[in-house]
Amino acid sequence: MLTYPCRCGATLFFENVRCLACGRDCGWCDACRRVVAVEPTDNGAWRCAGQGCGATLAFCKNRTQYDACNALVDSPGSFCRSCQATTLAPNLDDPELLGRWRAMETAKRRLLYGLDTLGIGWEASNPPLTFRFPADTADEHHTTGHQDGVVTINLKEADSVERERARQRFGEPHRTLIGHLRHEASHWLWQVFVQGQREGEFGFVFGDHNRPPYAEAMPRYYEQGPPDDWQERHISRYAASHPWEDFAETAAFYLDMRAVLETVAHQFGYHPPAGDDAGALLATYQQLGVGLNEVNRALGLTDALPEVVSKRVADKVAWVHELLSQNTPAWPNGAGTGRAPAPAAGPSRRGAAGPGR
Ligand SMILES: [Zn+2]
Ligand SMILES: [Zn+2]
Ligand SMILES: [Zn+2]
Ligand SMILES: [Zn+2]
Structure with missing residues (x-):
């Protein structure tokens, strides 16, 4: 994730609604x-000011109503792309549920930012992601x-005590909201990029999902757990349960x-070696992991990058990389510096429209 300079020179973060230094809305x-x-206009709208595009914009309805979003939209009272993709929210009169x-x-929003960066058209795909x-x-x-195409996350996962209890029960090194979202969205990625198109190849890499x-x-799996040697073939214990879960865990990774x-x-100028090669990305990531884990241990936190990537797992990651990065614009140096890639039309394996929004 990138950070951005405010007009005052301070740093704006992805989730900011206001510059903490100069107080400008953002x-x-x-x-x-x-x-x-943004700068207020005479008629109560906002202008994308400074080095921005100059457009007249409004705040997403979920910002004005619930302080739950920081996106800008074309017209007042409408939802941003991300908020439109939510088809069910809890009772928002309940302050605890509102917080979760x-x-x-x-x-x-972070998940969708990542998909946008890859050039994956999650709105236009069939089915769209909701x-x-x-x-x-x-x-x-x-x-x-x-x-x-419908990802459901039980809101109890946003309760940190519940989540930690579940993490310990299932022996997971991490259990996070973004992790859940990446895992479930990866099942959708399988549906739009693999199902009915590359299943044979998939079976060769991940195993036959029918057997x-x-x-x-x-x-x-829930009865017996993973085989003792799961780390030789899988990115996580759970990935050993079935090829679909293996794909979801690998793609989430x-x-x-x-x-x-x-x-x-972006933050440290630490770039993977030139070229868009999965092996180079993985090598950089693993090298980073050693340092990051030590930083976390110095602070008494759990390891940031706990995964061990065996040769078999590296092959799976390389396949996922090839599958998902086909529409990816220049990366990593160009990421986030230009305009969003045009939402790609999803493969239209199905004739029928997906769930409505
Ligand atoms: Zn500022
Ligand atoms: Zn703009
Ligand atoms: Zn929104
Ligand atoms: Zn799953």
Whole structure:
């Protein structure tokens, strides 16, 4: 993730709604593809000012109503691209649920930023990518998962105590909102980029997803856990449960890696070697991981990059890289500095439109 200079010279961060130094209002401008300081106009609108595009804009409705977004939109009262993709939110009169939902939306904007950076047209794909953030009630329980372009994340995941409990129960090194979103969105990536198109190749790299079928593999995994040698073939324990989960875990790892490498390149000028080669990206990432983990240990935190990447896992990451970076504009040096890549039309494997928004 990048940071951006305010007109006053201070740094604007991805989530800022205001410059902490000069107090100017700011927000994400889609046309500029960055966080910009805005100036009020005479008629109550905002102008993308300074080095921005000069457009007259308004704040996303979820900012004016719930302080849950920092994007700028074309007309007052409308939702930004990210907020439009949420089809179900909890009862926002409940302050606790409101707080959890805000955390989800913030993580989701990062996920979508990453997909945009890759040039993946998540709105135009068939099905498009949409999100539901339900909260459990006394008689209604919701499962986190993905189905046909719809990502559902149970809001209890935004409760840090709950999340830590689950992390320990499942023996995971990390359990984060952005991690959940990247994992579930990766099931959608499988649907639009692999299903019915590259399944044979997929089977060669990840294993045949019909043998055993998903419905058989998952109960077995929950009963028996992963095989002892899972690290030789999988990025995580859970990835050993079934090839679909293996893909989702691997693609989520890949999205994490891109986000981290972009951040480090921008903040520290630490670029992967030239070329857009998965091996070079991975080598840089692993080298970084050694240092980052030591930094975290110095602070008593868990390892930032806990994954061990075996040769087999590196091959899977390389396949995901080839699959997902086809539409990616110049990277990493060009990322975030120009305009957003035009949303790519998704492969139209299905004739029918996906879920509406
Ligand atoms: Zn400022
Ligand atoms: Zn602008
Ligand atoms: Zn919004
Ligand atoms: Zn999954």
